Amino acid sequence: MAFGWIEEQARARRRAGLVRALRPRAADCPLLDLASNDYLGLARHPEVIEGAASAARRWGGGATGSRLVTGTTEAHARLERELAEFCGFDAALVFSSGYAANLAALSALAPHGSLIVSDAGNHASLIDGCRLARGTIQVVAHADPEAVHKALHTHRGPAVMVTDAVFSVDGDAAPLARLAAVCRESGAGMVVDDAHGLGVLGPGGRGAAHAAGLAGAPDAVVTVTLSKALGSQGGAVLGPAPVIDHLVNTARTFIFDTGLAPAATGAALAALRVLRREPERAARARTVAATLHARLAAEGHEAVRPDAAVVSVRAPSPQQAVAWAADCRAAGVAVGCFRPPSVPDGVSRLRLTARADLTDEQIEHAVRVIGEACPVTRRTASTR
Incomplete structure (x- = not known):
């Protein structure tokens, strides 16, 4: 049987107590x-719900196409402008998920011949982004600037260090300021996933990257999700304008993916405005x-x-x-x-x-x- 091996894996999961199952959640x-x-x-804030409903009424149930064809609405452009301004970066690019944003950032910013230095505790989306990139991957000890320094010190050529800002398993924060100093000493770029920092850390919830002084830095790219603190769905990449333009032209999860649904876009924009006010x-x-x-x-x-x-x-x-x-x-x-x-x-x-x-x-x-x-x-x- 072609897929007979699946049942053996299922039995192994059951023996180890690792079986997962979907559990539908009722609205009430x-x-x-x-x-x-x-x-x-x-997620249930009245203004956020109305933001989603209003966008759906105006633009319809879906984006209708990829961002470069019909999938970019005025709401997408507005969200990108306000998100970039709030977090302190030149520009932003919205994706259908935070996972897609991470795949885009890493696959587009680590070409053949480059080195990717990845924290051992990074999220699965960052790990998969590293795998899709064409650079050489070196995994280093968790939250260890010295390990990053050693990895970068031995490499000649383009390099990027990637880390979660706040790690999703234990909730500990990366030493971003120290990591930035190590990267700048070696001329390496940084990709920081601030999914769990946006809305929680930094002045007014502007994120861990902002708190560490990375906002607007020419050598830092930050990814965020719209599905956590902002209570919606989707993701975004924030960074220098040339980097965002590069992603528009090269990132496969941007070019070949349907744009974020208008309702999610409207909800995220409304949530961002609530956070600004509160x-x-x-x-x-x-x-x-x-x-x-x-x-x-x-x-x-x-x-x-x-x-x-x-x-x-x-x-x-x-x-x-x-x-x-x-x-x-x-x-x-x-x-x-x-x-x-x-x-x-x-x-x-x-x-x-x-x-x-x-x-x-x-x-x-x-x-x-x-x-x-x-x-x-x-x-x-x-x-x-």
Whole structure:
């Protein structure tokens, strides 16, 4: 049988406790949400919903074509201008997803003969972008500027260093300012995925790259997603105008992909404007994350101190992580459950995402449920 090997892989997943399954979510789901990436609580904001509806009424259900044919509307151009201005870059280019944006940035900016230095903890989309690029890939130790320096020091020719700004598994932040100094010393460019920093870090939520002084830098390119803090869908690449022009002409996930749907474009633009008007949402998301961490660590959980809005609670096994998540759900709280191969260190964990719109009462309820559903032996919590 041509695909008989698939069943053997399925059996192996079942034995390891790594089976994944889709779970459709009802529109009126009663669970307290600590699993989504809606960091600022904007996905259901009235202005964001109206932004989506208004764009759909005006432009229709889909973009109707690739961006270079019919898929670019006035709304796309407006979103790109406002996003670039907000984050402090010359220009922006919107894609149908953050994944597509990362594939575009790396495949277009690392030609044959170049070196790509990639952090060991990078997101799958960055890893796949490196694989699609024609440069030589060197994976270096996680969040280690000295390792990046050693890799770049031995290379002669074009080079680019790629890293998440905030790593999605543990929620720790990359030392962007130190990495930038290392790259500039070697004449290398930087590609920074700020998916988990936009809307949470930096002044008014302008992102980790902005906070590190990379905004507008001629040697820095930043990718973001519109599906997390902005509560919509899609992604974007921010950077110098010549780089954005280069992507328009060479990035395959831009040229050959249908443009972002008008509704998602309108929603992201509306969310960006809410964030401009209410910058305190960014600080609130960080406060909620810090509170969740402090309370869970005090109860003995191995919770990693968050640098943004992700709180990681490590579990002793994949099976235990699944059981914990199921018990939390049964008690009314939805939490993320990360297991291999989604975790680069092989350690399963619950992944909690803080939201700016969580009340103190909801935080207390979540901590109580997690404490009861995830019993642990008392130990010193991890503080990095």
